[in-house]
Amino acid sequence: MSETAARPLRADAERSVRAILEAAERVLSKDPGASMEQIAAAAGVARTTIHRRFAHRQALIDALASSAARQLVEAVEDGRPDTAPPLVALHRITANVLEVKGAWAFALELPADPGSEAAALHEDIGRRCITVLERARADKLIDEAADLHWVRRVYYALLGESLRGSPDDTGIDTDTLAARVIDTLLHGAGPRT
Amino acid sequence: MSETAARPLRADAERSVRAILEAAERVLSKDPGASMEQIAAAAGVARTTIHRRFAHRQALIDALASSAARQLVEAVEDGRPDTAPPLVALHRITANVLEVKGAWAFALELPADPGSEAAALHEDIGRRCITVLERARADKLIDEAADLHWVRRVYYALLGESLRGSPDDTGIDTDTLAARVIDTLLHGAGPRT
DNA sequence: ATTAACTGCATCGGATCTGTTGCAGTTATG
DNA sequence: CATAACTGCAACAGATCCGATGCAGTTAAT
Incomplete structure (x- = not known):
């Protein structure tokens, strides 16, 4: 507003x-x-x-942050975090976010100061993220004792690391990357049973 | 030299x-x-x-990066990555690194340009990291089919996220944080069997 | 105690960036 | 087409920062 x-x-x-x-x-x-x-x-x-x-340099930065944050919200919405089956939503959201975050990395890693539009949007995204994780937990995809706030932080970190693009994964499509992120988030590196 | x-x-x-x-x-x-x-x-x-x-501002930055990288090498060495049991080494290294990286976050996230001392040290650390992971895999702690380079990236990301210090974990000792990192790395967020 | 290293202070020139203004020319829009 | 919006160019003042230097006073080392 x-x-x-x-x-x-x-x-x-x-x-x-x-x-x-x-x-x-x-x-x-x-x-x-x-x-x-x-x-x-x-x-x-x-x-x-x-x-x-x-007007100011800062105004440009702020606008940049807001613009990117709005696109991110859209990416999350598109995954139907409240209605789609948790695993489906997770995958879709992840793929979408990877795409957006890949194009607006700087803007999205900007420290949004409290009160700004970007900050509000990121908080909203954070809440939706927790929602998906709760639904995933209800489906036994996530351990019942897990701290969802920590899980979310891990999820964010995996997203960030994914689009850091090592020499290995240049030209890997977004869906493959998303699959790896979610697999790692849910199972880690340990042996599959 | x-x-x-x-x-x-x-x-x-x-x-x-x-x-x-x-x-x-x-x-x-x-x-x-x-x-x-x-x-x-x-x-x-x-x-x-x-x-x-x-002499230059850049010289200060370089020295900062080198100094921090040297401390990081020491932190890794201290965990006996080649001889201690993998899980022990992993835990010790993680705790040590968390400590160092907490105090020198800026210096260590600095993009070390190729040829610099810091770059060489980080490469060395990277190799040692792979070594520990290989030994862990030999002990069935890590899936046989896992891509260790991806596992390492995840490990780095988890370290970074850990000392990002959310309001929740202020005043949590390093060993507890290390335990959480390793647990997440090996098992993810999924249900424990 | 003598010497050499180290530091603070004041000051300098040069470079770079920001934010503004006025004007002339171009482009969308009704 | 006529108006108003938009843009590029040029030039400006103000601020900030970097890197260097000379000097005088303090501190470690042999």
Whole structure:
């Protein structure tokens, strides 16, 4: 309820904003301290244009975080965390999130300060995540005594590690990666019985 | 064979260097873009003193990475990865590493460029890590078909997540954290049989 | 105790980045 | 087509940071 306001931009300008956000992600993920000039160049835009849409540098960062967080919410929603069978939901959500997080890694690892839109969205995602895990536990997929908050942290860590892309898994499709994440989450590295 | 050379510093100066490195870790972990002035202040030292020991800012960063990497090697060695029973070694190494990595998080997550001392040390650690995992697999602790490189990545991720310190586990001793990491690594979140 | 190392302070030049403004030219939109 | 929105370019002031240097005072070492 804070920045989706400002009456519609011209189709023209809207493209610029998207180009800027995408360029920011690309550039900042390689060098978090990159200058506005570098971002502008990557976006194919003059530096002043960025300042017209985003007052401060921080405003750009915030918008980037919000935009990415919204996409992540969508990725989770699409997996029907409340209705689909837990294992199905887990797989679908994982694959979706891997895709989004792969494209917006920098923006999503940004420390969202409390009160921001991004922070609220991430909290929402966190809750939905716990929901899925609870449903999975009810289906005996997860140990009854397990601490779901720890399980969630492990899940997040596995997601992060998955798209860290080692030389090995270049060009592996998202579904395969998702399957590995979930298998590891549920069974670890120990011998299968 | 590159920088441990320079004849011995005065006991005096050696303390300064240590103070600077510790301050750098502290300050940079909170703000990777912090100025030399901030680091100097945190070290209780004048900014020029830093420049006397470390020519460029990058030189300080490199020294920080090397110092931390050396401590990490020590932490691994201490766990007797080649001789102790795999499970014992794993636990001990994990506990040690958690301690070191907790104190030098920034320095250890630094992208070590190829050729640097830190890079060589990390490669060495990586090899030793694989060794322990192989020995664990020989003891049937790990599935025979498991990809040890993936297992190692998961292990690293779990270590990283462990010392991310959620509000829950403040003041939990290192051994408990280590136990949780290893348990999760070997069994995941699934039900125990 | 003498020497050499070390440090703090003040100051310098140079470089880089941010955020702003004015103007002229282009492009969408009704 | 006429207006208003949008953009690039150029130039600006202000701030910040880096790396270096000279000097005077303190501290460790032999």
